[in-house]
Amino acid sequence: MPFVITLLSDFGTRDAFAGVMKGVILGIAPEARLVDLTHEIPAQDVTAGALVLRAAAGFFPAAAIHLAVVDPGVGTARCPLLVVTERGLLVGPDNGLLHPAAAVLGVREIRVLDQPKYFRHPVSQTFHGRDVFAPVAAHLAAGVPPQALGSPVSAMTELPLAAPSREGDELRGEVIYVDRFGNLVTNISAADVASFPAQGLSVSVAGVANVPVVSNYAAVPNGAALAILGSWGLLEIAVREGSATRRLGAQRGTRVDVKIRAVVTRA
Amino acid sequence: MPFVITLLSDFGTRDAFAGVMKGVILGIAPEARLVDLTHEIPAQDVTAGALVLRAAAGFFPAAAIHLAVVDPGVGTARCPLLVVTERGLLVGPDNGLLHPAAAVLGVREIRVLDQPKYFRHPVSQTFHGRDVFAPVAAHLAAGVPPQALGSPVSAMTELPLAAPSREGDELRGEVIYVDRFGNLVTNISAADVASFPAQGLSVSVAGVANVPVVSNYAAVPNGAALAILGSWGLLEIAVREGSATRRLGAQRGTRVDVKIRAVVTRA
Amino acid sequence: MPFVITLLSDFGTRDAFAGVMKGVILGIAPEARLVDLTHEIPAQDVTAGALVLRAAAGFFPAAAIHLAVVDPGVGTARCPLLVVTERGLLVGPDNGLLHPAAAVLGVREIRVLDQPKYFRHPVSQTFHGRDVFAPVAAHLAAGVPPQALGSPVSAMTELPLAAPSREGDELRGEVIYVDRFGNLVTNISAADVASFPAQGLSVSVAGVANVPVVSNYAAVPNGAALAILGSWGLLEIAVREGSATRRLGAQRGTRVDVKIRAVVTRA
Numbered sequence: 001m002p003f004v005i006t007l008l009s010d011f012g013t014r015d016a017f018a019g020v021m022k023g024v025i026l027g028i029a030p031e032a033r034l035v036d037l038t039h040e041i042p043a044q045d046v047t048a049g050a051l052v053l054r055a056a057a058g059f060f061p062a063a064a065i066h067l068a069v070v071d072p073g074v075g076t077a078r079c080p081l082l083v084v085t086e087r088g089l090l091v092g093p094d095n096g097l098l099h100p101a102a103a104v105l106g107v108r109e110i111r112v113l114d115q116p117k118y119f120r121h122p123v124s125q126t127f128h129g130r131d132v133f134a135p136v137a138a139h140l141a142a143g144v145p146p147q148a149l150g151s152p153v154s155a156m157t158e159l160p161l162a163a164p165s166r167e168g169d170e171l172r173g174e175v176i177y178v179d180r181f182g183n184l185v186t187n188i189s190a191a192d193v194a195s196f197p198a199q200g201l202s203v204s205v206a207g208v209a210n211v212p213v214v215s216n217y218a219a220v221p222n223g224a225a226l227a228i229l230g231s232w233g234l235l236e237i238a239v240r241e242g243s244a245t246r247r248l249g250a251q252r253g254t255r256v257d258v259k260i261r262a263v264v265t266r267a
Numbered sequence: 268m269p270f271v272i273t274l275l276s277d278f279g280t281r282d283a284f285a286g287v288m289k290g291v292i293l294g295i296a297p298e299a300r301l302v303d304l305t306h307e308i309p310a311q312d313v314t315a316g317a318l319v320l321r322a323a324a325g326f327f328p329a330a331a332i333h334l335a336v337v338d339p340g341v342g343t344a345r346c347p348l349l350v351v352t353e354r355g356l357l358v359g360p361d362n363g364l365l366h367p368a369a370a371v372l373g374v375r376e377i378r379v380l381d382q383p384k385y386f387r388h389p390v391s392q393t394f395h396g397r398d399v400f401a402p403v404a405a406h407l408a409a410g411v412p413p414q415a416l417g418s419p420v421s422a423m424t425e426l427p428l429a430a431p432s433r434e435g436d437e438l439r440g441e442v443i444y445v446d447r448f449g450n451l452v453t454n455i456s457a458a459d460v461a462s463f464p465a466q467g468l469s470v471s472v473a474g475v476a477n478v479p480v481v482s483n484y485a486a487v488p489n490g491a492a493l494a495i496l497g498s499w500g501l502l503e504i505a506v507r508e509g510s511a512t513r514r515l516g517a518q519r520g521t522r523v524d525v526k527i528r529a530v531v532t533r534a
Numbered sequence: 535m536p537f538v539i540t541l542l543s544d545f546g547t548r549d550a551f552a553g554v555m556k557g558v559i560l561g562i563a564p565e566a567r568l569v570d571l572t573h574e575i576p577a578q579d580v581t582a583g584a585l586v587l588r589a590a591a592g593f594f595p596a597a598a599i600h601l602a603v604v605d606p607g608v609g610t611a612r613c614p615l616l617v618v619t620e621r622g623l624l625v626g627p628d629n630g631l632l633h634p635a636a637a638v639l640g641v642r643e644i645r646v647l648d649q650p651k652y653f654r655h656p657v658s659q660t661f662h663g664r665d666v667f668a669p670v671a672a673h674l675a676a677g678v679p680p681q682a683l684g685s686p687v688s689a690m691t692e693l694p695l696a697a698p699s700r701e702g703d704e705l706r707g708e709v710i711y712v713d714r715f716g717n718l719v720t721n722i723s724a725a726d727v728a729s730f731p732a733q734g735l736s737v738s739v740a741g742v743a744n745v746p747v748v749s750n751y752a753a754v755p756n757g758a759a760l761a762i763l764g765s766w767g768l769l770e771i772a773v774r775e776g777s778a779t780r781r782l783g784a785q786r787g788t789r790v791d792v793k794i795r796a797v798v799t800r801a
Contacts, residue, residue, distance in 0.1 A: 004293055006286065012714035013280070013547070014574030016590040017765075019540065022569045023593035026538055030595070034569070035289045035301070040281030043715050044775055056283040059290035059397070061297070072775055075750030125750040127765035130593070180279035181310055216342030216392040231284075231394035241311055241339055271560055273553065280547070302556045302568070307548030323550040326557035326664070328564070447546035448577050483609030483659040498551075498661035508578055508606055 003141035004033045004061060008053050009069040009129060010041040017127070021067070021134040024120060028138035037066075044072040046097050050159050051177050051185075054100040055232045057088060066101065067137040068092035069129035080113035080132050081156060084146050091137045093128070096159035111150035118149055164188045171196070171258040173235070175205075175250055182243025186256045188235040193258065203227040204257045205237055205248045213258070227258075270408035271300045271331040275320050276396060277308040278336070284394070288334070288401040291387060295405035304333075311339040313364050317426050318444050318452075321367040322499045324355060333368065334404040335359035336396035347380035347399050348423060351413050358404045360395070363426035378417035385416055431455045438463070438525040440502070442472075442517055449510025453523045455502040460525065470494040471524045472504055472515045480525070494525075537675035538567045538598040542587050543663060544575040545603070551661070555601070555668040558654060562672035571600075578606040580631050584693050585711050585719075588634040589766045591622060600635065601671040602626035603663035614647035614666050615690060618680050625671045627662070630693035645684035652683055698722045705730070705792040707769070709739075709784055716777025720790045722769040727792065737761040738791045739771055739782045747792070761792075 005025060011017035018039045025032055037056050041049040049070035057066050071078075071093045083090040083098050086106030090098045094112075102110075113132060116123070118139050123131040136149055164173035164187050173188040184205070193201070193213070201213035205225075212220065213227045213235075220226045222241045225248065230236035237256065239247045248254075272292060278284035285306045292299055304323050308316040316337035324333050338345075338360045350357040350365050353373030357365045361379075369377075380399060383390070385406050390398040403416055431440035431454050440455040451472070460468070460480070468480035478492045480502075487493045489508045492515065497503035504523065506514045515521075539559060545551035552573045559566055571590050575583040583604035591600050605612075605627045617624040617632050620640030624632045628646075636644075647666060650657070652673050654665040670683055698707035698721050707722040718739070727735070727747070735747035739759075746754065747761045747769075754760045756775045759782065764770035771790065773781045782788075 004290075004297075006290075008283070008286075012574075013570075014572050015713045016542070016571045016586045017714075019542075019569060019571035020590050020593045020765075023538075023540075023590065023595070023598070026567065026569070026598075027593075027595045030538075030567075033293065033297075035286060035293070036280070037283045037286035038281050040279075052283045056287050056290065059287045059294075061290070061294050064290070064293075073752070076752040124763075124765050126762060126770075130765065179282045180284075218340070218343040228393060229391075231287075231391050231397060236393075271557075271564075273557075275550070275553075300560065300564075302553060302560070303547070304550045304553035305548050307546075319550045323554050323557065326554045326561075328557070328561050331557070331560075446549045447551075485607070485610040495660060496658075498554075498658050498664060503660075 003029070004035060004064040005137050005141055006035045006037050006057070006060060006064060006066045007039070008037040008041065008049060008066070009039045010043050010045065010049065011039045011069070011129070013039050017129065021129050024130055024134045025138040028135060029141035032138060032141040041070050044070065046070050046072070046095055047159060048177060050097050050100045053097065054104050057101045057105060060088060062087040065089045065091065065137050065140050067133055068097050069133055070097050071095065071128060074128050075125040080128060082111045082113055082136065082146055082150050083156065084108045084111070089140055089146070091133050091140070094157045096157045099156055099158045100161065102156065109146070110153050110156050111146055112153050113150040115149055118144065162187055164192055169260055173256045173258070175252050175254045175256060178245045178251060182239070182245040183230065184237040184244050184248070184250050184254070184256070185230060185232055186235045186237070188256065188258060190229050190233050193229065193235055196258065197260065200260055201258060203235070203237060204259070205250050206254050209248055211237055270296070271302060271328060272404050272408055273302045273304050273324070273327060273331060273333045274306070275304040275308065275316060275333070275335040276306045276337060277310050277312065277316065278306045278396070280306050284396065287397050291397055291401045292405040295402060296408035299405060299408040308337050311337065313337050313339070313362055314426060315444060317364050317367045320364065321371050324368045324372060327355060329354040331355045332404050332407050333357050334400055335364050336400055337364050338362065338395060341395050342392040347395060349378045349380055349403065349413055349417050350423065351375045351378070356407055356413070358400050358407070361424045363424045366423055366425045367428065369423065376413070377420050377423050378413055379420050380417040382416055385411065429454055431459055436527055440523045440525070442519050442521045442523060445512045445518060449506070449512040450497065451504040451511050451515070451517050451521070451523070452497060452499055453502045453504070455523065455525060457496050457500050460496065460502055463525065464527065467527055468525060470502070470504060471526070472517050473521050476515055478504055537563070538569055538595060539671050539675055540569045540571050540591070540594060540598060540600045541573070542571040542575065542583060542600070543573045543603040544577050544579065544583065545573045545663070547573050551663065555663050558664055558668045559672040559675070562669060563675035566672060566675040575604050578604065580604050580606070580629055581693060582711060584631050584634045587631065588638050591635045591639060594622060596621040598622045599671050599674050600624050601667055602631050603667055604631050605629065605662060608662050609659040614662060616645040616647055616670065616680055616684050617690065618642045618645070623674055623680070625667050625674070628691045630691045633690055633692045634695065636690065643680070644687050644690050645680055646687050647684040649683055652678065696721055698726055703794055707790045707792070709786050709788045709790060712779045712785060716773070716779040717764065718771040718778050718782070718784050718788070718790070719764060719766055720769045720771070722790065722792060724763050724767050727763065727769055730792065731794070734794055735792060737769070737771060738793070739784050740788050743782055745771055
């Protein structure tokens with residue numbers, strides 16, 4: 001069965017950077033199955049790339065190779081990495097991009113890509129996606145074993161991700177991602193919420209809104225805000241048939257608190 | 268020969284929702300051929316999704332599986348559907364999204380997806396594309412027959428689409444879609460136009476513009492408006508090397524009338 | 535091994551034009567591997583399409599078929615072309631779109647697509663991507679030889695691309711493309727720059743900025759402008775972790791001069 005290679009980057013889709021990586025891959029591994037996760041990570045936003053990769057990688061077959069390139073340090077000393085996990089391989093720069101996904105998938109070993117014979121030459125200063133990461137992912141798909149591609153190292157760069165904190169009967173978190181619908185994805189997980197009663201919870205956003213925690217969008221009228229455990233397994237704030245980021249003026253970093261609802265609403 | 272699965276949604280391409288669906292599909296049907304129709308349907312715009320699906324599905328091989336998810340009612344009682352047609356299978360929510368394509372492809376049978384063993388579990392409240400529709404499309408591609416996936420029903424939700432009306436020597440229609448070039452796609456078909464003389468037709472937009480019906484863009488100067496039978500088989504209003512929606516201030520719902528041309532133009 | 539067909543167009547990704555082309559291709563060549571270069575070429579911008587195609591095509595396997603459609607003259611007398619090169623086949627309109635890529639790949643023969651039996655019928659006036667170019671690319675992938683698809687011609691339409699000029703110790707070029715990061719790609723090649731000393735070069739943009747030529751982004755502080763030989767093999771002006779087009783107010787056509795640096799900077 002051909003290997004799946006997923007691609008995630010901040011290259012956008014209008015300049016053919018992603019297409020060029022695919023050309024390089026298909027020259028090395030003609031049978032590889034290529035799947036775009038996204039190329040629309042905001043330019044050089046390693047955190048957004050890391051969160052999207054973490055949210056997506058686990059849904060692919062365990063033999064998948066995940067090629068991720070959000071690489072503001074390209075051309076500097078930051079290392080190129082291969083991470084072997086319990087459920088897939090990760091290839092990309094060692095700048096925190098791979099760490100959240102690796103943690104979720106279960107790290108087996110981390111290798112620095114130090115075997116130039118598996119690179120494309122000459123290696124440019126500006127496009128390691130094409131010259132380092134794509135060739136390595138392709139060689140993996142073509143059967144080269146991880147140990148041939150790099151030397152083991154003991155650690156990788158971690159991404160400083162805010163964790164929610166408990167204060168009395170309140171859980172303090174924040175928005176970590178805003179999706180295309182304007183939904184506010186928080187750092188509050190299903191497990192965090194499970195420590196509260198199942199009913200009567202509300203969420204405040206930036207200290208002011210009073211948003212009910214519900215189990216489906218239809219629990220509130222059109223245009224109303226709601227909090228729900230979303231598809232990432234994290235609490236999200238949404239506006240039914242609308243945009244929470246616009247309505248609530250919230251963005252990445254906005255504080256989100258979960259508490260026993262003070263005011264009973266109609267929801 | 269591997270099955271083709273097309274994907275259409277309003278998920279956008281920056282959050283990996285589409286990528287996640289592909290991961291789920293490849294886990295079930297590793298050989299499936301995946302083709303994006305588009306993920307840029309405006310958020311929750313069932314009508315736009317239905318029209319694009321109708322415009323595209325017929326160009327695929329008759330064995331194709333068309334997975335479409337524009338699903339503002341996700342998590343509510345709206346049914347998940349499988350429609351077997353003369354020229355392909357349609358999978359998606361029963362909210363009108365599938366109906367125009369089904370009508371064009373020729374409905375054989377309609378089934379409600381009521382066999383949870385073919386879903387991904389736990390089924391989320393917010394992402395049936397991942398948990399219901401993608402797994403079902405994948406099982407179809409992997410050889411599960413339609414009758415195993417759901418119970419037959421007699422009808423599906425239709426989309427209320429405006430039809431053009433004839434009034435004397437005038438045909439009254441409207442803009443139903445604005446494409447990426449700013450072309451105004453109307454609900455007036457080639458057959459409707461065929462009831463008029465082949466020459467000397469003009470079109471008014473919002474009652475004012477006087478646009479000649481021509482057979483190619485070059486029939487008018489750069490920057491001029493024209494009406495033409497477009498690639499959807501419908502009358503479109505365009506501006507040569509420009510945008511009709513901007514120039515004419517027209518959008519979805521804007522009235523478009525076809526009539527014998529009153530004023531002879533240079534075209 | 536299945537043939538790779540790349541697709542480049544100005545169709546965007548929200549209307550399914552690209553998806554329809556893929557449906558047509560898969561109906562003729564079910565095993566073809568489809569890779570999007572981009573569909574986000576600005577509408578009817580033949581020059582941008584030609585430059586992106588030139589930048590990307592060489593990275594694909596030599597048997598690849600490159601289908602490119604930026605076609606403001608669709609429906610007029612402009613010819614549909616097939617160009618056989620040393621490293622791949624090019625299919626698209628004869629309006630200059632294919633010429634820069636053909637020149638780089640090495641032209642073997644040029645053929646006018648004059649065999650309607652390989653088209654999709656009826657051939658529309660507005661969408662030769664679907665009715666002419668996609669079917670021809672698919673037939674090539676399915677094994678039809680170039681000579682069956684069209685008659686040889688001696689020349690193709692060239693694209694008027696500005697070339698840099700040398701004036702004393704100064705090289706005068708211009709911005710030919712602005713990429714998604716806001717980097718300014720110039721028409722000044724690595725070979726042009728090689729005629730200068732390796733150290734102490736600077737670049738002026740629109741006659742004013744004084745930008746050092748460096749070998750990696752990290753040579754300047756965050757937010758500073760730099761010039762670098764980019765992944766296209768051309769001199770690019772960038773702003774480290776920023777946008778050069780916004781910072782320098784430059785766009786396609788803006789003059790860029792390379793000279794021995796007059797003022798020593800900290801870089």
